Amino acid sequence: MRLSMLSAACLCAGSFVVSQSALSAPALATTQTDTKAIVAAASPQDVVDFGVYLPLRHTDKLEALLARLHDPNSPQYHQWLRPADFLAQFGPNPADIEAVKSALAARGLTIVSSNAHGVRVRGSAATVTQTFGAPLEKVTQQSHTRFQAHQALQIPGELAGIELYVVGLSPVPDHHVNAHMRDNAQLPSTDNRYSATGSYWFTDLKQAYDYPAWSAATDGTGVSVAVLMADLIFPGDVKAMFDHENFTAITGKAAPGVTTVLVDGGGVQNGYGSVEASLDVQQVLGGAPGANVTLVSIPNLSNLSIIDGYQYIVDSNKYDIVNSSFGGCELSYTAAYNSGTDYTYLLRAKHDLFLQGNAQGITFVASSGDSSGLECPSTAYVDGGAAPVFVPSVSTPAADPAVTAVGGGNLVTASAPPSLNSKYVRESAYNDPEAPYDPWGRGVNVSGGAWGAGGGVSAVFSRPLYQILANTGSSNWRTVPDVGMQVGGCPVSPATLSCGTDDSSVMTAYGVGIGGGFLGIIGTSVASPEFVGALALFEQQLGSGNHRLGNANYYLYLSGALQTQAGGIQAPAALQLYHRNNPGYDGVAPDSFPSYNYNYVYGNGSPDVRKLFHMTQYPAAGVPQTATNP
CATH class of the missing domain: 3.40.50.200 (Peptidase S8/S53 domain)
Incomplete structure (x- = not known):
């Protein structure tokens, strides 16, 4: 049978084929992606999650290694690395990650977790704004809320010598x-x-x-x-x-x-x-x-x-x-x-x-x-x-x-x-x-x-x-x-x-x-x-x-x-x-x-x-x- 003209909240390409009679169930979701984004200024007490990650080191050597790993004529062909070996050679400097943790914690932010790439961080919108010198907006779209700054983030002075990837605060739209x-x-x-x-x-x-x-x-x-x-x-x-x-x-x-x-x-x-x-x-x-x-x-x-x-x-x-x-x-x-x-x-x-x-x-x-x-x-x-x-x-x-x-x-x-x-x-x-x-x-x-x-x-x-x-x-x-x-x-x-x-x-x-x-x-x-x-x-x-x-x-x-x-x-x-x-x-x-x-x-x-x-x-x-x- 067919289900005809389901409600706008459902999987509603008009009608679609089903294999058996529909049972009582919540409306099915849609794949539509062009829903309106609702933008408002963030409240000072809003809780903001973001990440601070560090780039790889020695990327010129890494690119050369990757070429050898994929070259059938190389002795290293398909001799894949283990994560620990990769990070030891090319991962961020652990001391830099510790410096990031210390600096952000000292500014009142909570380090939720850390690993060899960087840290996940949480804090109030007011604290994040003060740390990075950029006011935040709250964007809600498809039941997902994110925060964004419409100006460049200012990296705290105590971290000025460390290159950082701050993820989760940009105005770039979601995928x-x-x-x-x-x-x-x-x-x-x-x-x-x-x-x-x-x-x-x-x-x-x-x-x-x-x-x-x-x-x-x-x-x-x-x-x-x-x-x-x-x-x-x-x-x-x-x-x-x-x-x-x-x-x-x-x-x-x-x-x-x-x-x-x-x-x-x-x-x-x-x-x-x-x-x-x-x-x-x-x-x-x-x-x-x-x-x-x-x-x-x-x-x-x-x-x-x-x-x-x-x-x-x-x-x-x-x-x-x-x-x-x-x-x-x-x-x-x-x-x-x-x-x-x-x-x-x-x-x-x-x-x-x-x-x-x-x-x-x-x-x-x-x-x-x-x-x-x-x-x-x-x-x-x-x-x-x-x-x-x-x-x-x-x-x-x-x-x-x-x-x-x-x-x-x-x-x-x-x-x-x-x-x-x-x-x-x-x-x-x-x-x-x-x-x-x-x-x-x-x-x-x-x-x-x-x-x-x-x-x-x-x-x-x-x-x-x-x-x-x-x-x-x-x-x-x-x-x-x-x-x-x-x-x-x-x-x-x-x-x-x-x-x-x-x-x-x-x-x-x-x-x-x-x-x-x-x-x-x-x-x-x-x-x-x-x-x-x-x-x-x-x-x-x-x-x-x-x-x-x-x-x-x-x-x-x-x-x-x-x-x-x-x-x-x-x-x-x-x-x-x-x-x-x-x-x-x-x-x-x-x-x-x-x-x-x-x-x-x-x-x-x-x-x-x-x-x-x-x-x-x-x-x-x-x-x-x-x-x-x-």
Whole structure:
């Protein structure tokens, strides 16, 4: 049955498909992110939490070490460091951390906790203002309250000789999820194998992208994945997703489970990040049902909670691959967007953690954003100027060179009902123009936006070593994405002015049996965890010992260069590692820019999983809901 026109507080893309009758339950949450921000002066007694972290040392030596760790010709290739060894060589000076603790405590602030990176601090707004010489505002948005200073913080004189990252007091907006609801008019019936554009279940994607046939050797066993996201999932939804595809009936195995770790107290069920968390977990497990998947739940997508989540991940060193299906405007950290104050040090704080993770062999993967090549509004949006528009720009953390950015477009597969055959036919990446909307809740609409995979040229990070292997259109700056997969199009919010004929979505279980059901979801949040599932299969092939990849971009660009040298789209079949030359437009550049072998929608292309990851010794995953593709 369908639930029609749920209330505005629910998961309300109009109507959406459910698998059974709705039961009495709280309204389901929405993934909408453009809610109005309420800003007021902070009261002197308001309790403020923030972090003070210190940068890494000897970063020139660290960069040289990372190059050797990823060089197959180096004796140090894949000889990953342990956290204690990394921190001993490159971590902040412990004496400086002690000096920070002493100075802040002497000013009346409470040191909540400390570690090798810095300290978490708490105090009244009045004390924080006095310490840093900047009055605070209280911002409430999506049930989350944060504090911000609209002028540069003044570092206390007793700490003037120590470089500090103060996290949690900047006016940079929170990150947002990269999953959206599909236009309800486009949603399929529950049995949705009646269209060449989906909606797709995880088994459809596995056949289309040439995953290996399911077996104990090709299910990700032995690989640990962390999904970093705000909020929690409903515990029965993973099983509901696998039950729909008859996984247990075909394999005799129970549906996979999920572990949850709470950082900063974690999030809540049915919170604004819960749909995204559900999608991420299900996409990873759909590709790699034998992997150990942990939802690292944070209370919100602020820089403070995100950094704390990454810090837990790198310090615990339990996870081989990390998925981050969230993003934010990279330009919003720059001085032009903050009355002349540069907050790009917040990006450097995350970059330090990514570097540590890479040195330990951890692979970070992030969705490239859903605003095509137009992630950010113009400065008129923040300065009160006339007619703000979206401008060429990229999303963070995808733009970080220590992260694999995943974009993509619309998958088109075979469709011959009543067969469930989902064989790959082609892909396209034409964006969908959007009606004007308010991206950060400032009460001003911005025009000229578009829906589609994010991509383009970073304004902050320089070109990494591995991008020398591709014509990325920039000799100086990092470009994104690195690879692409199914994304889909035609969102409910922001409203699209027109939708492409290839627009598609994937199915995600959310609140099954308690008022929800199977939802049509789109976004690079689909592509990122999907690619993580494929990476988990690759790492499984590398053995039970040292199977980590570190920064996967070294491998991805080397593979891309191999295909390019062999003829690109004309390369021999065995070297067609990526699907390339996918037609499209991202609002800034056509699919052919900068070349047919690399563009700002798919990066190197979308993977032929068995070929790219050296698994052609296994048969291919066949038609969904069969022994090779349960």
